[in-house]
Amino acid sequence: MTDRPLTLMAVHAHPDDEATGTGGVLARYAAEGIRTVLVTCTDGACGDGPGGVKPGEAGHDPAAVAAMRRQELEASCEVLKVSHLEMLDYGDSGMMGWAANDAPGSFWTTPVDEAAARLADLVRKYRPDVVVTYDENGFYGHPDHIQANRITSRALELAGTAPKVYWTTAPRSMMARFGEVMRELGGEWEEPGSEESEMPEIGLPDEEITTWVDTTGFGGQKFDALAAHASQGENIFFLKMGKEKFTQLMGVETFLRVHDTTGAELPENDLFAGLR
Numbered sequence: 001m002t003d004r005p006l007t008l009m010a011v012h013a014h015p016d017d018e019a020t021g022t023g024g025v026l027a028r029y030a031a032e033g034i035r036t037v038l039v040t041c042t043d044g045a046c047g048d049g050p051g052g053v054k055p056g057e058a059g060h061d062p063a064a065v066a067a068m069r070r071q072e073l074e075a076s077c078e079v080l081k082v083s084h085l086e087m088l089d090y091g092d093s094g095m096m097g098w099a100a101n102d103a104p105g106s107f108w109t110t111p112v113d114e115a116a117a118r119l120a121d122l123v124r125k126y127r128p129d130v131v132v133t134y135d136e137n138g139f140y141g142h143p144d145h146i147q148a149n150r151i152t153s154r155a156l157e158l159a160g161t162a163p164k165v166y167w168t169t170a171p172r173s174m175m176a177r178f179g180e181v182m183r184e185l186g187g188e189w190e191e192p193g194s195e196e197s198e199m200p201e202i203g204l205p206d207e208e209i210t211t212w213v214d215t216t217g218f219g220g221q222k223f224d225a226l227a228a229h230a231s232q233g234e235n236i237f238f239l240k241m242g243k244e245k246f247t248q249l250m251g252v253e254t255f256l257r258v259h260d261t262t263g264a265e266l267p268e269n270d271l272f273a274g275l276r
């Protein structure tokens, strides 16, 4: 045991990813007195502008979008009681194949070692016990999410690893339920990995998931954090579910443990199992 507080560091690509992917664990562990550090790698400038205007359309001003999303991120952090927000402020690279991928300053074109060195400084500063980021495919193939995985792995090599490292994931059973709810709400949903979908299969078979954290008691906070990012079209779908359905569907957050020095038995229900 050390004299510094137990610390969770979540490395995310865009403003709003902290809420969808890890809003439950950020809120829950903050409530348990654990220090929470959120690192957001990009400015989110390829997101929707006011009124839902898309990048490249008339009236989409990337700098204004970035400023708006920064405010939304700060509001979300307040809801989730994030102890420290660190922004790396790289340019949002947009979806795979967009011209923004190669724009100067984009996260995707930033050499891994360069961004990883900055993240390594934060790892040295906060000495997290648990680090969470995406898997090697960035969960669904977004370049900035892939890059977040790469710089996190490299930063932990440079600064020394945390005792426990996780990638966010979703159980396939949950993806199926998610599809049903999307269709109920009138959304378009093509099962990832199915014939009609361009998206490869995402998530993991339930039995491969190592870590299931119950955050249903924090579903309201997770919902409110996402509501802070209501300017983004894809979040409006979640918000349409209402708090109760949202918590039912999104109340358990799941992870793949990729590094561990504690020997905590798997499957586990706590990112800090073996650390306290």
Ligand SMILES: [Zn+2]
Binding pocket: 013, 014, 017, 142, 145
């Ligand atoms: Zn994202």
